[in-house]
Amino acid sequence: MSSFLIGSFWLLLFVGGGIYLAYSRIDLLRSTVATGSALLAYTLLGDAAFLWLILLWLAFAIMVVPNLVEFRREKITRPALNIYRTMLPSMSDTEREALAAGSVWWDGELFSGMPDWERLLSYPAPKLSDEEQAFFDGPCEELCKMLDDWDIAFERGDMPAEVWAFIKKHRFFAMIIPKQYGGLEFSAYANAMVITKLASRSATASSTVGVPNSLGPAELLLHYGTEKQKQHYLPKLASGDEIPCFALTSPQAGSDAAALIDSGVVCKGKWNGKQIVGIRLNWDKRYITLAPVATVLGLAFKLYDPDHLMGDKDEYGITAALIPTNTDGVSVGRRHYPLSIPFQNGPTTGKDVFVPLDHIIGGPDMAGKGWKMLVELLSVGRAITLPSSAAGGSQAAAYASGAYASLRKQFGLPIEKFDGVGEALARIAGHTYIMNAAISITSGAIVQGEKPAVPSAILKYHCTEMGRKVANDSMDVHGGKGVMMGPGNYLGRGYMATPIAITVEGANILTRSLIIFGQGAMRCHPFVLRELNAANDADENRGLIEFDNALFGHIGYAVSNMARSFFLALTHAKFSDVPLNTPTRRYYQNINRYSAAFALASDFAMLTLGGKLKQKELLSARLGDVLSSMYLASTVLKHFEDQGRRASDLPLVEWSVRTLMYNAQEQLHSFLRNFPNRPIAFFLRCFIFPRGRTYSAPSDELGRKVVDVITRTGEARERLSAQAYTTIEPGNPIGMLQEALLLSEQVAPLESKLRQAKKDGLIHTEYLGHQIDEAEKGSVISKQEAQTLRDYHEKVMALMAVDDFPAGAFDRGHHSAPVAAAKSRKTVTKKKSEKKIANAKKTSKKTASSKKTAR
Numbered sequence: 001m002s003s004f005l006i007g008s009f010w011l012l013l014f015v016g017g018g019i020y021l022a023y024s025r026i027d028l029l030r031s032t033v034a035t036g037s038a039l040l041a042y043t044l045l046g047d048a049a050f051l052w053l054i055l056l057w058l059a060f061a062i063m064v065v066p067n068l069v070e071f072r073r074e075k076i077t078r079p080a081l082n083i084y085r086t087m088l089p090s091m092s093d094t095e096r097e098a099l100a101a102g103s104v105w106w107d108g109e110l111f112s113g114m115p116d117w118e119r120l121l122s123y124p125a126p127k128l129s130d131e132e133q134a135f136f137d138g139p140c141e142e143l144c145k146m147l148d149d150w151d152i153a154f155e156r157g158d159m160p161a162e163v164w165a166f167i168k169k170h171r172f173f174a175m176i177i178p179k180q181y182g183g184l185e186f187s188a189y190a191n192a193m194v195i196t197k198l199a200s201r202s203a204t205a206s207s208t209v210g211v212p213n214s215l216g217p218a219e220l221l222l223h224y225g226t227e228k229q230k231q232h233y234l235p236k237l238a239s240g241d242e243i244p245c246f247a248l249t250s251p252q253a254g255s256d257a258a259a260l261i262d263s264g265v266v267c268k269g270k271w272n273g274k275q276i277v278g279i280r281l282n283w284d285k286r287y288i289t290l291a292p293v294a295t296v297l298g299l300a301f302k303l304y305d306p307d308h309l310m311g312d313k314d315e316y317g318i319t320a321a322l323i324p325t326n327t328d329g330v331s332v333g334r335r336h337y338p339l340s341i342p343f344q345n346g347p348t349t350g351k352d353v354f355v356p357l358d359h360i361i362g363g364p365d366m367a368g369k370g371w372k373m374l375v376e377l378l379s380v381g382r383a384i385t386l387p388s389s390a391a392g393g394s395q396a397a398a399y400a401s402g403a404y405a406s407l408r409k410q411f412g413l414p415i416e417k418f419d420g421v422g423e424a425l426a427r428i429a430g431h432t433y434i435m436n437a438a439i440s441i442t443s444g445a446i447v448q449g450e451k452p453a454v455p456s457a458i459l460k461y462h463c464t465e466m467g468r469k470v471a472n473d474s475m476d477v478h479g480g481k482g483v484m485m486g487p488g489n490y491l492g493r494g495y496m497a498t499p500i501a502i503t504v505e506g507a508n509i510l511t512r513s514l515i516i517f518g519q520g521a522m523r524c525h526p527f528v529l530r531e532l533n534a535a536n537d538a539d540e541n542r543g544l545i546e547f548d549n550a551l552f553g554h555i556g557y558a559v560s561n562m563a564r565s566f567f568l569a570l571t572h573a574k575f576s577d578v579p580l581n582t583p584t585r586r587y588y589q590n591i592n593r594y595s596a597a598f599a600l601a602s603d604f605a606m607l608t609l610g611g612k613l614k615q616k617e618l619l620s621a622r623l624g625d626v627l628s629s630m631y632l633a634s635t636v637l638k639h640f641e642d643q644g645r646r647a648s649d650l651p652l653v654e655w656s657v658r659t660l661m662y663n664a665q666e667q668l669h670s671f672l673r674n675f676p677n678r679p680i681a682f683f684l685r686c687f688i689f690p691r692g693r694t695y696s697a698p699s700d701e702l703g704r705k706v707v708d709v710i711t712r713t714g715e716a717r718e719r720l721s722a723q724a725y726t727t728i729e730p731g732n733p734i735g736m737l738q739e740a741l742l743l744s745e746q747v748a749p750l751e752s753k754l755r756q757a758k759k760d761g762l763i764h765t766e767y768l769g770h771q772i773d774e775a776e777k778g779s780v781i782s783k784q785e786a787q788t789l790r791d792y793h794e795k796v797m798a799l800m801a802v803d804d805f806p807a808g809a810f811d812r813g814h815h816s817a818p819v820a821a822a823k824s825r826k827t828v829t830k831k832k833s834e835k836k837i838a839n840a841k842k843t844s845k846k847t848a849s850s851k852k853t854a855r
């Protein structure tokens with residue numbers, strides 16, 4: 001018995017000690033000393049067989065070798081570096097530049113397998129300045145009031161002239177432009193809040209305002225423009241005298257934008273009557289937001305210099321220039337029609353357009369730097385406009401759906417009481433909370449100087465996907481009320497708009513499959529980029545030293561992640577160290593667990609698949625999903641802290657983190673199921689899921705608590721939709737739903753009197769209107785109470801109503817013909833199509849010019 005106990009002690013000392021050293025990331029030297037001491041003690045005090053001791057000391061000798069730095073560098077690292085160089089995945093310049101863009105932030109902590117929560121929690125909660133708050137409550141609120149989205153989308157096909165004028169006057173286009181150039185100089189957070197609010201009212205308005213404040217000429221000029229260019233353009237862009245757009249996409253180059261064939265050739269030509277060296281441009285672009293009304297075009301093209309007029313290169317690569325749209329050969333004005341959301345979007349072409357070299361953004365020195373500029377700016381912009389648009393639509397949908405489901409009765413009950421509807425409502429509320437948190441925390445990090453490239457891609461993809469889910473669920477909750485289009489339909493246009501955000505700024509499938517993990521693995525991994533750079537270092541000796549440091553750091557990191565993943569999974573992360581002792585503590589611990597598991601899985605995926613991982617898009621996508629889930633869950637926890645840990649928000653927080661971490665678990669499981677190297681998959685499963693998949697999705701009971709948050713009036717419901725335009729006024733159905741919801745809580749005692757009277761046989765009718773009459777007659781309720789009930793009933797019926805139209809309202813002739821379609825409909829007979837195109841040109845020219853004058 002005692003020898004069993006002694007044996008167990010030594011086993012525990014070695015195994016437990018080993019796990020402890022790896023788990024806590026004790027450095028190699030100290031770990032070696034600790035292991036050597038334990039082994040010495042075992043040799044002197046233990047009763048091990050001689051052969052066994054020899055084996056243990058041999059194993060220890062292997063551990064000692066990496067401590068002999070010079071020896072390991074020559075004998076281990078140098079051959080490893082040579083092999084590594086032969087395995088390096090090929091990388092285009094475009095990919096290299098994408099990798100260098102932006103900064104590594106909380107994403108890097110999640111990749112470390114041991115996130116430092118203090119770092120995240122120490123970031124200040126983002127806040128609007130007094131000036132930003134005044135703008136949000138003033139012009140922004142007023143603009144929302146002015147927007148009649150039915151009129152814009154279905155009657156006018158554009159925002160009215162007074163709305164354009166208001167937008168320009170209050171400098172909505174100039175949120176990112178510094179004050180010295182006449183802009184508002186708002187923070188990224190304020191920018192996001194304004195877009196969120198506008199999107200809750202009109203997708204047309206939010207897209208129109210979003211683009212100039214995102215990736216466009218102003219942003220490009222601010223970062224890369226010459227002082228002369230800034231002085232010339234920024235004040236005019238700020239005042240709205242110049243309307244910008246940015247043209248990158250062309251018919252043959254969509255997602256693969258760098259493959260564009262639009263060209264600029266350096267040559268001599270005439271400019272203002274003088275012979276100068278300039279660029280002759282030819283382009284054919286499509287899908288360009290604001291192009292139909294733009295006065296200045298940010299243009300991406302490939303620059304060639306066959307006659308070496310600029311330097312000694314034949315080809316410079318992708319370049320960005322500013323082209324006034326009134327330059328000879330430029331064509332704008334035609335419009336696309338993006339899913340019935342008529343923000344200005346259209347094609348533009350340029351035929352032999354000649355401009356001076358100083359039209360290149362940043363001047364001739366920036367020739368060929370266009371792609372780098374775009375990627376760098378996207379690393380911030382992607383986190384703002386599209387995620388905020390999705391959040392704005394979702395805040396409005398959550399506010400409306402909660403009230404609607406509480407007011408709408410079927411089978412004698414508010415529909416929110418039915419579990420199926422409740423499930424959809426919980427998803428609406430939870431996803432909205434996640435979006436709010438992600439935007440607030442990420443834009444807050446941008447305010448603090450971060451350029452979080454990977455989180456931006458996470459937000460772009462996940463917020464727009466969650467926006468799509470919220471739009472679908474809200475439609476289901478509303479039934480026919482959501483389906484029937486008309487001025488009273490507050491959901492249909494948002495529902496239609498969801499694929500727009502999915503498509504732009506990197507279409508979502510591509511973003512998930514290639515960018516999130518692809519960029520994350522290189523950028524955020526603590527060692528991969530260091531190894532890559534060291535292997536490419538022209539200085540052989542420096543490269544070897546750096547590669548050696550990175551390689552052994554990497555091995556230690558992998559061993560530690562194995563220990564952490566296994567121990568945390570085995571113990572359900574109960575002993576994991578986190579800085580808070582709050583009701584959300586367990587969620588921090590669970591993220592710690594998945595961070596280690598994710599880091600382990602990522603390392604093995606890169607080690608065994610190497611460059612092939614890029615082609616295994618679904619494996620990469622699933623790892624990206626795990627990273628995204630952890631990132632979004634972290635923002636939820638931080639947002640909860642930032643908002644003062646309100647107990648009433650706890651159901652939303654729990655639902656959100658549970659949903660996200662359950663998703664992380666399932667995606668890791670799918671990753672392992674599909675991992676091509678089966679023995680490695682089995683090995684990884686032992687360390688990641690030693691107890692199987694034990695994490696559960698939110699319970700029905702938790703879902704019910706979330707439903708209560710959005711179906712009852714109160715601070716949590718208000719906070720969830722804090723940026724949405726919810727003002728109670730006749731033109732705002734969402735505000736009117738809130739008014740009715742407030743009234744419903746006041747009349748609840750009267751309704752219960754009616755129900756009791758019905759039970760007692762004092763009321764015999766089923767229809768509420770008649771019940772009120774009967775109850776009044778039978779003195780169940782007073783005259784005044786009856787009137788209160790009638791008013792309430794009338795309000796609810798008005799909100800449940802849908803629009804109808806006179807017969808013939810949808811005759812073809814009622815609306816203008818879809819003129820742009822003529823271009824692509826090749827099957828139409830030539831004569832017919834030519835006539836149509838001629839008519840179309842006439843119509844659209846007329847429209848464009850009249851609109852230009854209106855503006």
Ligand SMILES: Cc1cc2nc3c(=O)[nH]c(=O)nc-3n(C[C@H](O)[C@H](O)[C@H](O)COP(=O)(O)OP(=O)(O)OC[C@H]3O[C@@H](n4cnc5c(N)ncnc54)[C@H](O)[C@@H]3O)c2cc1C
Nearest residue numbers: 246247248249254255287288289338504505507509510513
């Ligand atoms: C409303 C709207 C506004 C826009 N505004 C602008 C603008 O102002 N300026 C501008 O320059 N551009 C603009 N765009 C263009 C937009 O950025 C591109 O549409 C987008 O990049 C996708 O290109 P595509 O539509 O040609 O799709 P495609 O490239 O044909 O892609 C089709 C599908 O294939 C997927 N896919 C492609 N390659 C891969 C891959 N390797 N792995 C996985 N999936 C892949 C995509 O995700 C997508 O789902 C706008 C587009 C729209 C619809």
